[in-house]
Amino acid sequence: MTAKLYCFGESGNAYKAALALTLADMDWDPVFVDFFSGEARSPEFRAINEMGEVPVLVDGDTTLTQSGVILDYISSKTGKLGGRSAAERREVLRWMFWDNHKLSGVAGTTRFLMNFLPADKRPEAVIAFNQARLKASYTILNDHLATSDWIVGDQVSIADLSCCGYLYYPEPFGFDRADWPHITRWLDQIAELPGWKAPYDMMPGNPSDRAKT
Numbered sequence: 001m002t003a004k005l006y007c008f009g010e011s012g013n014a015y016k017a018a019l020a021l022t023l024a025d026m027d028w029d030p031v032f033v034d035f036f037s038g039e040a041r042s043p044e045f046r047a048i049n050e051m052g053e054v055p056v057l058v059d060g061d062t063t064l065t066q067s068g069v070i071l072d073y074i075s076s077k078t079g080k081l082g083g084r085s086a087a088e089r090r091e092v093l094r095w096m097f098w099d100n101h102k103l104s105g106v107a108g109t110t111r112f113l114m115n116f117l118p119a120d121k122r123p124e125a126v127i128a129f130n131q132a133r134l135k136a137s138y139t140i141l142n143d144h145l146a147t148s149d150w151i152v153g154d155q156v157s158i159a160d161l162s163c164c165g166y167l168y169y170p171e172p173f174g175f176d177r178a179d180w181p182h183i184t185r186w187l188d189q190i191a192e193l194p195g196w197k198a199p200y201d202m203m204p205g206n207p208s209d210r211a212k213t
Helices: 012-023 067-078 086-115 124-145 158-164 181-191 207-211
Strands: 003-007 028-032 056-059 062-065
Touching: 003 012, 012 028, 012 067, 012 086, 012 158, 056 067, 062 067, 067 086, 067 158, 086 124, 086 158, 124 181, 158 181
Parallel strands: 003 028
Antiparallel strands: 003 056, 056 062
């Protein structure tokens, strides 16, 4: 049975799920959600996810929301992309929780404020504050990857896919690969995995599509 991933190209959290589905060799199809036209907040969509967010994974009788839960489900179902022991699994979860709070959560908000709001509505003080928080998170991740090929263990895991989600996007939000050599090496390593694609190549929806309307 082919799973359905409700997503749109600009969503880094949806990209994490799309990457995991692809790298775990699950059959899946994207279902485009027109977020910027308000579809995610419509009654029809809230019947699928009361939180009004993507991603949403529908796999047979199972419907899941929140990227971390979806990543854990994909890993558990396929036996791929997880820790090899109970201790490694806890470490995977530790990094995923850290990412949600300290990295992706801040990066996603900052990228939205800098790129998807009109210039005259961008809160510059908030952006600067968030970028300072992100610099601290980049430092933690870069230092960790200085002595480890992957975030946990000796192979790619959902911890890697969680933390990398926003770092492949082309829009500026204060992340410059040149400043973080170990993160850059790690991102290049993930991009070499069979099936990897950049966000706008993996999911429907692109800022250029809106520019045409």
